[in-house]
Amino acid sequence: MSHLLIVDDDLEVLALLKKFFLQHGYTVETAANGSDLWAAMERMPADLIILDLMLPGDNGLLLCQRLRQQYATPVIMLTAMGELSDRVVGLEMGADDYLSKPFDARELLARVRAVLRRAGESRPMLGDASRPLIRFAGWQLDLTRRELRSPDQVMIPLSSGEFDLLLVFVEHPQRVLTREQLLNLARGHSHDAFDRSIDVQVSRLRRKLEFDTKRPAMIRTVRNGGYQFTVAVTRS
Structure with missing residues (x-):
């Protein structure tokens, strides 16, 4: 069972996404800002982080950059801004995927599964396992x-x-x-x-x-x- 950390300052979005992913068999913790994110990672490191771009204090891009310096945890970034430049910067900072709001929760679920699969959480290791x-x-x-x-x-x-x-x-x-x-x-x-x-x-x-x-x-x-x-x- 994979553990997700969802970071968004919209408490209604947090509640809806937490309920949705719990229904699909994940364990879920939520955070409304960067401080909550770091506290949550200390309590129980996540298998994947869903991170909103627009947060109070340190925004999602800065948090993603800091996460990448300390963890190999996959990150999917969410934002209300769909500009190509924002998506590219998100990848530059270390995001593994990017989804613009508004989105269908089923699409986010599909992306979570795909990123976890690529990270080795839901499938055998890529490559020749006999010569690792x-x-x-x-x-x-x-x-x-x-x-x-x-x-x-x-x-x-x-x-x-x-x-x-x-x-x-x-x-x-x-x-x-x-x-x-x-x-x-x-x-x-x-x-x-x-x-x-x-x-x-x-x-x-x-x-x-x-x-x-x-x-x-x-x-x-x-x-x-x-x-x-x-x-x-x-x-x-």
């Missing part, structure tokens, strides 16, 4: 723990979306993959929200992997093609 450690250019990707370690053995935090995208790259080394292929392979289906999500995720991965993000050596942009993971990969 992937090495490339001195880096180590642990499929069992869903952890990335640098060549000097520093653990690098990854969101669930970043992990799944990196896994796609290391499972298809040297192959040019289009944005649509990356979306399908990383998420299991085409994502109709905004195609730039892959570009944002790639940018975030580069900042964590590349020595020079202006001249990326591992994840190469192929003009009119997509992206290519250029380094050799081994499993153990």
Whole structure:
């Protein structure tokens, strides 16, 4: 049973969403602001956080950024603003998915299930479970723990979306993959929200992997093609 944390300053929305997800078999805690969020995470870390963008004090973007620095917990952001720039910034800050208000609770449920599935909460681990450690250019990707370690053995935090995208790259080394292929392979289906999500995720991965993000050596942009993971990969 997955545990959800819903963060919204609209108490009516909190009550409705809590009732809805309880009816669908989840345990649920709610928070109305950032302080409540941190207190809730200390009491019982959530498997997934549903986070409203417009909150009093620290807004959802800042909270998402801070969450990503401390936790690998998947985040779905909610907002009344549907501008593309807001959605892209949400992904930049570490959100795994984004839904604009007003929304159908059934769509939010579907997205929660999909994100949890990608995070390994509701399905077997991606990749070859018999060889759970992937090495490339001195880096180590642990499929069992869903952890990335640098060549000097520093653990690098990854969101669930970043992990799944990196896994796609290391499972298809040297192959040019289009944005649509990356979306399908990383998420299991085409994502109709905004195609730039892959570009944002790639940018975030580069900042964590590349020595020079202006001249990326591992994840190469192929003009009119997509992206290519250029380094050799081994499993153990």
